Amino acid sequence: xxxxxxxxxxxxxxxxxxxxxxxxxxxxxxxxxxxxxxxxxxxxxxxxxxxxxxxxxxxxxxxxxxxxxxxxxxxxxxxxxxxxxxxxxxxxxxxxxxxxxxxxxxxxxxxxxxxxxxxxxxxxxxxxxxxxxxxxxxxxxxxxxxxxxxxxxxxxxxxxxxxxxxxxxxxxxxxxxx
Amino acid sequence: xxxxxxxxxxxxxxxxxxxxxxxxxxxxxxxxxxxxxxxxxxxxxxxxxxxxxxxxxxxxxxxxxxxxxxxxxxxxxxxxxxxxxxxxxxxxxxxxxxxxxxxxxxxxxxxxxxxxxxxxxxxxxxxxxxxxxxxxxx
Numbered sequence: 148x149x150x151x152x153x154x155x156x157x158x159x160x161x162x163x164x165x166x167x168x169x170x171x172x173x174x175x176x177x178x179x180x181x182x183x184x185x186x187x188x189x190x191x192x193x194x195x196x197x198x199x200x201x202x203x204x205x206x207x208x209x210x211x212x213x214x215x216x217x218x219x220x221x222x223x224x225x226x227x228x229x230x231x232x233x234x235x236x237x238x239x240x241x242x243x244x245x246x247x248x249x250x251x252x253x254x255x256x257x258x259x260x261x262x263x264x265x266x267x268x269x270x271x272x273x274x275x276x277x278x279x280x281x282x283x284x285x286x287x288x289x290x291x292x293x294x295x296x297x298x299x300x301x302x303x304x305x306x307x308x309x310x311x312x313x314x315x316x317x318x319x320x321x322x323x324x325x
Numbered sequence: 326x327x328x329x330x331x332x333x334x335x336x337x338x339x340x341x342x343x344x345x346x347x348x349x350x351x352x353x354x355x356x357x358x359x360x361x362x363x364x365x366x367x368x369x370x371x372x373x374x375x376x377x378x379x380x381x382x383x384x385x386x387x388x389x390x391x392x393x394x395x396x397x398x399x400x401x402x403x404x405x406x407x408x409x410x411x412x413x414x415x416x417x418x419x420x421x422x423x424x425x426x427x428x429x430x431x432x433x434x435x436x437x438x439x440x441x442x443x444x445x446x447x448x449x450x451x452x453x454x455x456x457x458x459x460x461x462x463x
Contacts, residue, residue: 181380184424224349251349251393276354277397284422286380286394 180305183284183292189299190218191282195272198249199257205246205272211298215323217243217316218292219268220280222250223260225288231307232264238313239267243320247271248279250288291316295323349393356403357396363407370403373412376429377402377419386429 185191190207197204210216219235221228239245247268249257257271274280283292283300293302293316302319304312361367374388381392387399398419405415419427425434433441 179383181383181423181426184420184422222349251351251397253351256350275351276400277394278401280394281398281401281419281422286423 181284181286182305183286183300183303185284185300186303187300189297190294191279193272193279193282195248195274195279198247198252198271198273199254199261201258201261201266202247202268202271205248205270207298209246209270210294211296213296214244215293215295215301215320215325217245217320218283218294219245219247220250220285220288220290220292221247222252222288223256224252225250227307228289229260229264231289231309232267234308234310234313235267236265237310238308238316241313241317243317243325244269248274250274250277250280293319293323351393353393353396354400356400356407358399359403361403361407366406367403369412370399370406373406373415374399374402377416378427378429380423380427 190210192207194206195204210218217238235245245267247270249271252273252275254273257273261268272279285292285303287305289307291304291308292300293304295301301323304316304319308316361370371388375386377387377398379385379387379390379392379395379398381394382390385395387395387402389395402415405418406412416428416430425432425437431437431440
């Protein structure tokens with residue numbers, strides 16, 4: 148009988164622990180970001196046409212020219228991309244070379260977007276079927292990748308770059324050898 | 326008066342939640358909604374697509390989702406299947422980009438082994454307890 152009573156208390160303890168665990172986990176903010184598994188890997192080969200007449204096209208060879216760069220995945224139809232434009236401008240002023248990939252976009256829309264929010268890019272490729280985006284493990288716009296001089300992905304930033312994150316991005320670029 | 330009319334005109338937009346530039350206006354990728362001509366290949370692609378997670382709407386498979394990115398992923402799957410690629414190779418390609426999360430198919434790894442081991446342990450413990458009790462009764 149005594150053994151049974153102890154056993155029951157153990158069960159109560161386990162149930163309490165489980166409910167506590169559920170309550171704790173449900174209270175945690177959900178992390179919906181899917182991180183790229185390509186960080187640390189060389190960027191897959193690609194050759195995109197130009198997204199805008201104002202800048203040359205972008206291929207993977209341009210990312211392995213010895214100079215670390217920021218690769219910004221954006222789109223003219225993406226609202227947070229407009230929100231991060233001042234931060235990209237600040238990064239450009241700080242000397243960061245930025246190349247862009249426009250996802251599912253039209254040339255006239257890209258041109259209008261760049262005219263409105265500024266053009267920090269040295270090259271912009273046009274990815275109509277998200278092919279390059281899928282190949283580097285990016286799951287949305289905007290995202291910013293740090294690519295070292297050999298074309299290796301060293302860092303992924305998901306979502307728009309906030310003003311307080313500009314120095315952190317520059318630090319990641321410096322770590323990549325800039 | 327004109328301002329009032331303009332405000333009234335906004336009401337349907339507020340009720341129906343017209344998205345403001347939330348998505349692109351580009352046509353979908355060629356094989357996003359177009360099935361492969363060969364039914365056998367299409368079935369192969371379909372079997373794979375229902376086990377791949379849409380990254381935009383994470384509780385849906387790419388076969389279920391109308392997100393443009395899911396369409397682009399279907400295009401990848403169908404063109405690769407049509408080119409003769411093995412479905413598991415395509416899954417591996419996506420897992421190497423997005424990690425295990427992109428695949429709904431359970432697989433054994435250093436972080437998932439308890440999911441497979443715990444039921445076996447529970448059955449063994451229960452079986453052991455039953456056997457002991459049966460013996461005690463005799």
